[in-house]
Amino acid sequence: MAAGTPDPYYFAFIDEAGDPGLKxxxxxxxxxxxxxxxxxAVVVRAKHDAxxxxxxxAILLKSGxxxxxxxxxxxxxxxxxxxxVSELAQLPIRAFVVASNKKNMRGYRNMRAERIRSQxxxxxxxxxxxxxRVTDFCYQHAAREGATGRLARPIRESAFFSPIDVAAHLL
Incomplete structure (x- = not known):
């Protein structure tokens, strides 16, 4: 991390399934x-990263x-x-999912959002x-511990598990 930037207290592994097309x-x-x-997103405290x-x-082995x-x-x-699922439920992780069924949004355009020049x-x-939702959880969790200045580092995907798989089926 950059000099003077504290190490993250949480990691948020983020992934997606599907595509954002609405036409x-x-x-x-x-x-x-x-x-x-x-x-x-699957959120884990940085101390558990290793x-x-x-x-x-262990989960792969136990599930055969x-x-x-x-x-x-x-x-x-x-x-x-x-x-x-049984094994994941025992781990100190938190899973989040935002799921949008796009059938009711077919052809929808948000001109205001499109002004940002993003496809x-x-x-x-x-x-x-x-x-x-992730940052609110991290804030509330850190507050319960009496901790301040706790940062969450978003990480896109993971080399060893898919957060979309984990989160979608844990909830």
Missing amino acids: TVRPIDPVGGTEWLCLS DLVNWVR VRNRSDLHYRTLADYRKRIV QWFYNFCLRLLLE
Whole structure:
């Protein structure tokens, strides 16, 4: 980190599933964007950062998954999913999901948001909602501990687990 910047107290692993397209949306349109846009975050205290890889390895081992180093819930057999969820529930993590069913937004435009000159105004809006919830949790959690100046560092995706898989199925 830059000189004078405190180390983060939390890491927020962020991922998405789907796409932010609103012009055409499946299944209404034969060709179009995905029906859902989901953004998720798994928040963990920085002191547990070194434990993450071992947690995932232990969950994979306990659920009987071999020859994989990453955890993707959607690829697991149903009986393994139950084991994974049970194990994740025991960990000191917090999961968040913003899920938008885009069928009712098909063709919607927000001219005010589009003035920011971003092709991803809808994605950015959903990400803002997610980050508001994550930062509020971190603030409230740190306040309960009597801590101040606790920073959360957002991290996009992870090499060993998919937050969208973890969060979507924990909640």
